[in-house]
Amino acid sequence: MKNKKNLFKKFELKILETIYKIQFSQKYLMDIYHPEDLMRCPIHFCLGQELLASCLSPFLRKKDFILSHHRSHAYYLSKGCPLDGMVSEFYGKKSGSNFGLAGSQELSFSKLNFYSGTILSGMFSIALGTSFSQKFLKSNNISITVIGDGGMEEGIVYETLNLASLHKLPIIFICENNRFSVHTSMKERTLSTKFKKKIEAFDIEYHHIKSNNLKDIFDNIHRCVQSVRSKSKPIFVEFETFRIAGHVGPENDDEEFHYRDEDIARWKNKDLFQDHLKKIKFKDKKILQQKFKKIENDVKHAVTKAKKDKFLNFEESKKLNFVKSFSKKIKKFDTQKVNFYGGQQETKLKPY
Amino acid sequence: MKEKSFIDATKDALNLSMRLDKNVIVFGLGVGNSSNIYGSTEGLKEKFGKKRVFDTPSSESALTAMAAGMSLNGLRPVLIHQRFDFMIYSLDQIVNWISLWSYKSGAKSQMPITIRAVIGKGWGQGPQHSKSLHSWFSHLPGISVLYPSSPSEAKGCFMSSIFSNFPTIIFESRSLHSTKETMPEGNYFLDITKSFVRKNGKDITLVGFGPSINDILDISKNLEKNFNINAEIIDLRTLNPLDDKTIIKSANKTKRLAIIEYGWPRCSISSEVISIVTKNVSLKTKPLSFTWPESHIPTPKILEDKFYFNKKVALDKIIKLFK
Numbered sequence: 203m204k205n206k207k208n209l210f211k212k213f214e215l216k217i218l219e220t221i222y223k224i225q226f227s228q229k230y231l232m233d234i235y236h237p238e239d240l241m242r243c244p245i246h247f248c249l250g251q252e253l254l255a256s257c258l259s260p261f262l263r264k265k266d267f268i269l270s271h272h273r274s275h276a277y278y279l280s281k282g283c284p285l286d287g288m289v290s291e292f293y294g295k296k297s298g299s300n301f302g303l304a305g306s307q308e309l310s311f312s313k314l315n316f317y318s319g320t321i322l323s324g325m326f327s328i329a330l331g332t333s334f335s336q337k338f339l340k341s342n343n344i345s346i347t348v349i350g351d352g353g354m355e356e357g358i359v360y361e362t363l364n365l366a367s368l369h370k371l372p373i374i375f376i377c378e379n380n381r382f383s384v385h386t387s388m389k390e391r392t393l394s395t396k397f398k399k400k401i402e403a404f405d406i407e408y409h410h411i412k413s414n415n416l417k418d419i420f421d422n423i424h425r426c427v428q429s430v431r432s433k434s435k436p437i438f439v440e441f442e443t444f445r446i447a448g449h450v451g452p453e454n455d456d457e458e459f460h461y462r463d464e465d466i467a468r469w470k471n472k473d474l475f476q477d478h479l480k481k482i483k484f485k486d487k488k489i490l491q492q493k494f495k496k497i498e499n500d501v502k503h504a505v506t507k508a509k510k511d512k513f514l515n516f517e518e519s520k521k522l523n524f525v526k527s528f529s530k531k532i533k534k535f536d537t538q539k540v541n542f543y544g545g546q547q548e549t550k551l552k553p554y
Numbered sequence: 555m556k557e558k559s560f561i562d563a564t565k566d567a568l569n570l571s572m573r574l575d576k577n578v579i580v581f582g583l584g585v586g587n588s589s590n591i592y593g594s595t596e597g598l599k600e601k602f603g604k605k606r607v608f609d610t611p612s613s614e615s616a617l618t619a620m621a622a623g624m625s626l627n628g629l630r631p632v633l634i635h636q637r638f639d640f641m642i643y644s645l646d647q648i649v650n651w652i653s654l655w656s657y658k659s660g661a662k663s664q665m666p667i668t669i670r671a672v673i674g675k676g677w678g679q680g681p682q683h684s685k686s687l688h689s690w691f692s693h694l695p696g697i698s699v700l701y702p703s704s705p706s707e708a709k710g711c712f713m714s715s716i717f718s719n720f721p722t723i724i725f726e727s728r729s730l731h732s733t734k735e736t737m738p739e740g741n742y743f744l745d746i747t748k749s750f751v752r753k754n755g756k757d758i759t760l761v762g763f764g765p766s767i768n769d770i771l772d773i774s775k776n777l778e779k780n781f782n783i784n785a786e787i788i789d790l791r792t793l794n795p796l797d798d799k800t801i802i803k804s805a806n807k808t809k810r811l812a813i814i815e816y817g818w819p820r821c822s823i824s825s826e827v828i829s830i831v832t833k834n835v836s837l838k839t840k841p842l843s844f845t846w847p848e849s850h851i852p853t854p855k856i857l858e859d860k861f862y863f864n865k866k867v868a869l870d871k872i873i874k875l876f877k
Binding site for chain 1: 610613619622628646654664666678679695696703708728732736738752768772773776820
């Protein structure tokens with residue numbers, strides 16, 4: 203117990219710093235998104251959904267994979283991927299993590315094995331292969347994939363759970379359950395709202411993490427990472443969370459659609475980050491204030507820089523679709539000989 | 555050099571590739587199991603172990619995703635669909651993820667995957683085991699589409715595809731499985747971004763791929779022997795990217811064009827080749843194309859015989875171009 207307390211203490215400031223980095227970057231970008239209209243891509247801001255990613259951050263290794271759904275910024279930053287690369291990507295600039303071609307929804311940073319994508323559940327299932335390779339190569343690295351409660355409704359999810367269980371793959375499936383698929387509540391989408399039953403049907407361990415306090419979130423996700431790394435078996439984590447931002451863009455879609463008034467009443471006064479800051483010692487607060495100031499400067503600087511940076515040349519961009527390259531195992535190509543003679547009898551199939 | 559069947563050539567390609575690189579993984583429904591994909595994966599599991607060669611549940615979509623993920627971390631997966639029609643379940647993975655991957659990452663990340671899709675023809679294959687949607691996939695940027703026409707070409711296409719750094723779908727016709735060809739033993743790599751001029755000629759360019767090459771070679775022999783028409787034969791081999799240069803160069807020389815395609819006519823490889831040629835070459839005669847009719851594929855043999863391409867009809871129409 204003591205060790206656990208110490209471990210949280212060890213990472214406490216780092217986690218708070220990560221949360222602030224995510225929150226401030228989101229708020230700052232939300233404020234300038236529409237008036238400027240220079241970030242010409244749909245952005246799914248993750249304000250409110252930054253806690254689990256931040257608590258996971260200390261346990262991530264460079265070669266672990268994170269494969270995230272469209273609301274990915276928290277996981278991108280928690281993996282240690284560069285803030286300025288992300289901001290430039292939103293501005294569509296060549297200096298972006300993906301030369302500006304991906305935008306927010308398909309953000310990636312391959313050097314640190316971070317990928318994301320917007321078509322529901324694709325990343326969830328691609329984690330099958332990254333984790334298969336990690337196990338096959340005996341690397342002791344793991345794959346973490348993030349999905350929303352909406353994504354859980356795609357058929358491929360259940361094929362994926364079956365294969366992950368069958369091959370005993372080192373994956374943490376994280377479902378950030380904010381109870382809404384765009385503006386449609388879970389109650390309107392299914393009669394089967396309990397993920398536990400569905401997950402356990404595939405013989406996969408299920409964990410439910412509530413947003414109670416930071417240390418609980420930290421301890422729970424730590425246990426999951428340790429277990430997947432040591433046992434090489436998948437774990438499914440359902441994390442209860444609340445999206446402060448609208449589904450897409452900075453607009454407050456609650457005022458427009460009133461689709462989750464009950465949820466707002468339940469969550470609006472909850473702020474684990476601010477609650478936790480109140481408990482921080484004076485000395486640490488001073489340190490954090492300096493770190494927060496630096497984060498604010500970094501975000502502002504990244505925006506200024508992104509605006510000045512150049513766009514990719516269109517002709518260059520076209521070449522990125524298909525790169526003709528081969529493994530070094532091919533020393534040279536053979537010249538095809540003309541030994542095939544035509545008019546051969548076609549294969550007569552046996553029944554079936 | 556040894557004469558081998560298409561299936562044996564494919565089996566050789568898989569064996570040689572797995573021996574060459576321990577990160578080559580082969581899987582799909584029926585792999586390492588009784589049917590062993592018409593015999594082509596026979597013995598692989600015993601030789602290379604069940605971690606590298608394995609049977610699967612029928613989850614085409616997630617299996618495609620699994621191949622995609624494997625390829626991001628150093629493996630070279632080969633996913634096999636013993637019947638192409640089931641591969642359609644994996645459209646989201648192929649279209650929204652695999653074909654887009656290089657572009658959206660700014661070419662910083664690649665997916666070297668080989669997907670092998672077998673197309674039936676003959677006894678009972680009917681409308682659900684004989685479809686050939688090669689042109690659908692050739693529409694996409696970012697993915698290589700191959701359709702080998704002979705045993706040695708199949709071997710070369712498979713080996714080069716497995717050791718390429720881009721994703722590839724290889725279409726394969728069951729009608730060619732027993733066809734034979736003399737070929738080199740050992741590793742065999744072809745430049746799978748180029749078409750193959752199977753025969754030089756001066757009077758007409760005959761274009762084909764996959765099973766139509768078997769017909770075209772026969773037609774060409776007949777044209778030469780009985781009508782003194784010397785055809786040049788372009789075996790496309792790659793449908794995406796198309797090797798425009800080779801096609802245009804040949805059509806520029808012969809000024810006549812005919813194409814045979816085992817597939818539906820609209821938005822097809824035939825219409826694409828005709829478009830490329832007519833935009834770039836002044837032909838002496840109208841281009842000809844021989845494709846499937848605009849109909850699903852019948853099950854009864856008597857109707858099936860009428861559905862598929864008829865060599866005599868094609869021969870007669872080609873001869874007419876010279877009258």
